[in-house]
Amino acid sequence: xxxxxxxxxxxxxxxxxxxxxxxxxxxxxxxxxxxxxxxxxxxxxxxxxxxxxxxxxxxxxxxxxxxxxxxxxxxxxxxxxxxxxxxxxxxxxxxxxxxxxxxxxxxxxxxxxxxxxxxxxxxxxxxxxxxxxxxxxxxxxxxxxxxxxxxxxxxxxxxxxxxxxxxxxxxxxxxxxxxxxx
Amino acid sequence: xxxxxxxxxxxxxxxxxxxxxxxxxxxxxxxxxxxxxxxxxxxxxxxxxxxxxxxxxxxxxxxxxxxxxxxxxxxxxxxxxxxxxxxxxxxxxxxxxxxxxxxxxxxxxxxxxxxxxxxxxxxxxxxxxxxxxxx
Numbered sequence: 001x002x003x004x005x006x007x008x009x010x011x012x013x014x015x016x017x018x019x020x021x022x023x024x025x026x027x028x029x030x031x032x033x034x035x036x037x038x039x040x041x042x043x044x045x046x047x048x049x050x051x052x053x054x055x056x057x058x059x060x061x062x063x064x065x066x067x068x069x070x071x072x073x074x075x076x077x078x079x080x081x082x083x084x085x086x087x088x089x090x091x092x093x094x095x096x097x098x099x100x101x102x103x104x105x106x107x108x109x110x111x112x113x114x115x116x117x118x119x120x121x122x123x124x125x126x127x128x129x130x131x132x133x134x135x136x137x138x139x140x141x142x143x144x145x146x147x148x149x150x151x152x153x154x155x156x157x158x159x160x161x162x163x164x165x166x167x168x169x170x171x172x173x174x175x176x177x178x179x180x181x182x
Numbered sequence: 183x184x185x186x187x188x189x190x191x192x193x194x195x196x197x198x199x200x201x202x203x204x205x206x207x208x209x210x211x212x213x214x215x216x217x218x219x220x221x222x223x224x225x226x227x228x229x230x231x232x233x234x235x236x237x238x239x240x241x242x243x244x245x246x247x248x249x250x251x252x253x254x255x256x257x258x259x260x261x262x263x264x265x266x267x268x269x270x271x272x273x274x275x276x277x278x279x280x281x282x283x284x285x286x287x288x289x290x291x292x293x294x295x296x297x298x299x300x301x302x303x304x305x306x307x308x309x310x311x312x313x314x315x316x317x
Contacts, residue, residue, distance in 0.1 A: 010294060011294055014294065022292065034281060042312075082308055098280075100281055113269040114260050147317060150316070
């Protein structure tokens with residue numbers, strides 16, 4: 001599920017992917033599932049129960065040196081779940097794993113939605129105001145701050161990203177879910 | 183009269199009037215605008231009705247104030263009347279059921295070819311919901 005505005009920006013990344021790829025330009029799932037960064041993985045069983053809630057997991061070791069997270073352990077756990085039915089954690093642990101969104105974080109998502117819509121309609125000044133307000137309300141939420149960068153012509157891999165990253169780290173690297181390395 | 187887009191679980195565009203900071207919607211357009219309907223029992227969506235103490239407080243003249251309706255539903259909203267766009271929060275109970283009850287909220291999103299898909303499309307399987315992005 002791509003937290004992106006434009007399917008054509010996503011498509012090149014998905015050339016080798018065989019499972020369904022959805023797009024969420026209004027970031028509905030960041031509100032419904034309290035997702036505050038990517039990548040976030042949620043394990044959902046056949047009965048629609050969350051077996052393992054929001055966590056940071058990567059499919060490859062491409063960014064292992066930067067993130068400190070190797071792909072192997074999570075993939076192995078997924079296999080054991082699928083093949084052997086092995087539960088990754090107790091329900092009690094899972095229920096304690098994700099903190100709810102604050103009122104500000106919800107409001108930030110609403111401003112982001114208005115901004116993204118305004119931008120698609122060509123109303124850049126309106127979009128800029130709402131992106132800025134969203135960022136003020138949820139400065140440590142990457143789905144708000146970093147997602148807004150390419151929508152405002154800012155390189156999300158450029159120097160502004162590292163400034164935001166350092167602020168996020170200084171604030172304790174907050175994340176709604178099981179953090180990398182937990 | 184102008185149009186306004188209300189972004190909630192879906193994006194819907196309806197006729198609206200702008201009154202200062204307020205977006206006003208005709209009661210008959212409320213279902214098309216937000217998916218809820220004002221009935222004598224209150225604000226209703228399918229089988230669910232939220233009682234409204236003072237329905238008159240939702241009105242400005244003959245029209246409904248979108249922000250007041252959102253407030254009556256207990257949902258935060260951002261209304262940019264001048265820009266003709268508003269965003270109304272999703273069901274916070276669904277999010278709480280996810281976090282505290284481990285019940286995966288149903289959703290509908292388009293795939294890359296624009297075809298709407300639902301989480302329940304694959305309800306007979308284990309699923310990994312992976313949120314990623316180009317950024």
